[in-house]
Amino acid sequence: MFKKLVLKILILLILLVIIFYIYLWFSSKQKYKVDYGISFSKQHAESLGLNWKENYLAMLDELKPKYLRFSATWDEVEKERGQYDFTEIDWQMNEAKKRGVKVILAIGQKAPRWPECHIPDWAEILEEENYKIELFEYLKTVVERYNLNEALEIWQVENEPFIKFRFGDCENYHQNLVLEEINFVKDLSLEHKIIITDSGELSTWRQATKVGDLFGSTLYRVVMTPGGRYWNYDWLPAGFYKLKAKFWRIDFNNFYISELQAEPWFTNSNPNTTDIFEQEKSMNIERMNKHFDYVERIGVSRAYLWGVEWWYWMKTKINDDRYWEIVKNKINN
Incomplete structure (x- = not known):
């Protein structure tokens, strides 16, 4: 029985x-209409041996995105305590402004791209109280500098701040300060919305959907396990993301894909040290088109492509402009 x-x-x-x-x-x-933007990282372009300014300008003038996302990382703008250098962020913002491109500017302890946490060396050794003072001074300085810049559309406070595992060099990440950071930036910049991001595959979105004006999810379809094996999510329908959004009552007009995978997955390697055949196991023309098709079935209003540095590397170093051209056509059609 x-x-x-x-x-x-x-x-x-x-x-x-x-x-x-x-x-x-x-x-x-x-299928739904999606507006495509691009995430750019000056540091990542440099790590590939590229001239980052040439990469940035080629992106703006050839791909012609309407939307960009990049970071004013703490370790770059305040390498020495109390000494700020905004030369490179000013240049990126002004070049975007010239072309009418709208920017998500990411700030905080965590930012897109490795090593994930971008905390200055001098801040790593501070006691909790002094660390908080310096962090909030950095936030205040950045917000006040760019709050009235015509290119600025949205603030991103932290990057995937509520993810439950430590990814990257984040031993000294102070997650307990995140909610205060968000409220602090809101009070300083009433004119602009705040986006909070989270992992699409490895998080429930519970916290991230409740504290910002906009919500951004990552979308990775092929990853590599710690053991070096590729794992894909091709079995997971786009309705999964749609259902999660409905469950948390997210307005789809305020729902973005903050990182749409459009480059290979690298673990302890980079394009310069990896055979093209191996790279195209996790990103190739067929898969890129699949990712476009997939994201257009979720219902999000906007998606930021992840990989412009790699497309430019392929174009200028390997003489393969297929990825560059596909993105150009997708953005402008």
């Missing part, structure tokens, strides 16, 4: 999983 009951429960659970998967699949059939 007990075995029959267990079997019935097991069959019922399997049926429920199948029904749920069918629901996700059917909810993924409709």
Whole structure:
């Protein structure tokens, strides 16, 4: 009797999983218009051996995005305590402004791209109270400098701040200060919305969807496990993201993909040290087009492409402009 009951429960659970998967699949059939932007990292471009300014200008003038996302990282703008250098951020903001491009400017302890946490060496050794004072002084200085810049559209406070595991060089990340940071920037810049980001695959979004004006999710379809094996999410329908958004009552007009994977996945390597054949295991023309198709089935209003430095590297170092051209056509059509 007990075995029959267990079997019935097991069959019922399997049926429920199948029904749920069918629901996700059917909810993924409709396509939506998506406005595409680009995430850019000066530091990442340099790590690939590129002239970052040439990369940035080529992106603006050839790809012609309407939307950009980049960072004013703490360790770059305040390398020495109390001494700020905004030369490079000023240049990026002004070049965007000349072309009418709208910018998400990321600030805080964490920022897009490795090493994830961008805390100055001098701040790493401060006691909690002094660390907080210096962090908030940096935030205040950046916000006051760019608050009235015509290119600025949105502040991003921290990058995936509520993720439950430590990824990158984040031993001294003070997660307990995040909510105060968000409220602090809100009070300083009433004119601009704040976006909070989270992992699309490795987080529930519970906290991140509650504290900002906008919500941004990452979207990675191919990753590499710590053991060096590729893992893809091709089995997961786009309806999964749509359902999560509905569950947390996210307005789809305020729902962005902050990082849409459009480059290979690298672990302890980079394009200069990795064979092209290996790179194209996790990003190739077919997969890039699949990612465009996938994101257009979620319902998000905007998606920021992740990989402009790699497309430019492929174009200028490998003489392969296929990725560059695909993005150009997608953004401008």
